Amino acid sequence: MIENEPQKSTIDQRESAKQQSSNETEIDVSTIQSHSMQNSKYEMLSGYLDGELTQQEAQKVMLLLDSDESYRQLHDEMAIMRQEVQSLSLQDNELEHLDRLFQEPVAKNSRLFGFALLAISSVIIVAMVMYFVFMNAAISLLLKCAIAGLGFGALLLLFSVLRQRITVSRGEKYKRINL
Numbered sequence: 001m002i003e004n005e006p007q008k009s010t011i012d013q014r015e016s017a018k019q020q021s022s023n024e025t026e027i028d029v030s031t032i033q034s035h036s037m038q039n040s041k042y043e044m045l046s047g048y049l050d051g052e053l054t055q056q057e058a059q060k061v062m063l064l065l066d067s068d069e070s071y072r073q074l075h076d077e078m079a080i081m082r083q084e085v086q087s088l089s090l091q092d093n094e095l096e097h098l099d100r101l102f103q104e105p106v107a108k109n110s111r112l113f114g115f116a117l118l119a120i121s122s123v124i125i126v127a128m129v130m131y132f133v134f135m136n137a138a139i140s141l142l143l144k145c146a147i148a149g150l151g152f153g154a155l156l157l158l159f160s161v162l163r164q165r166i167t168v169s170r171g172e173k174y175k176r177i178n179l
Helices: 004-050 055-067 069-087 092-103 105-135 141-170
Strands: none
Touching: 004 055, 004 069, 055 069, 092 105, 105 141
16 A cells, blocks of 8 residues: 555646646636737727728727727827827928938949949959869869859849949939929
8 A cells, every 4th residue: 555655646746737737728828818809909909090990890999999998098098109100200301401411412422432342342352252262172062163153143133233223323213202
C-alpha cells in the first residue's frame, strides 16, 4: 500500500493541472473574444465617424451610442481627436511655400548635383568591388556569379531610377495641381 500512495498523489496532481489548464484556456478564449468584440466596436465607431458604414451598420452604432455611456464617451473622444488631426493639416499657403522652396534654382541644382555624385560614386564602387572579386582566385565561381548579379542589379536599378527622374522632370504635366 505504501507504493500506491505516491502514484495516487501524482494522478491527483495531474488531474488538478488539467483542470487549471482548461480553466486558463476558457479564460483566454473569453479574453480573446472580449478583445475581438471591443476591436470591432472601435472599427465600427471609426467607420461611423468617417462616414464609411452602410445604413444598417450606422444604425447599430447609433443604438449603441444611445444605450452605452462608455461607448458614447469613446465616440466623443474619437470625434475630438479627429477634429484635432484635421486641424493640423497644412494650409494652402504653407503648401505653396514648400513648393517654391523645392522649385528654387539652388535647391534644384543641389538635388541634381547630389544625385549625380551618388550615381557616379555608386558605379565606381560597384565596378571596383566586381574587379577585386573577379581578380581574387580564392573566391569560388558561384560566389563571383552571385556578387556579379548583385552588382549588375544595383546598376540596373540605379539607371532605371535615373531615367525615371529625368523623364518625370521633363514632362511633368500636373506640377501645379495640389491634392
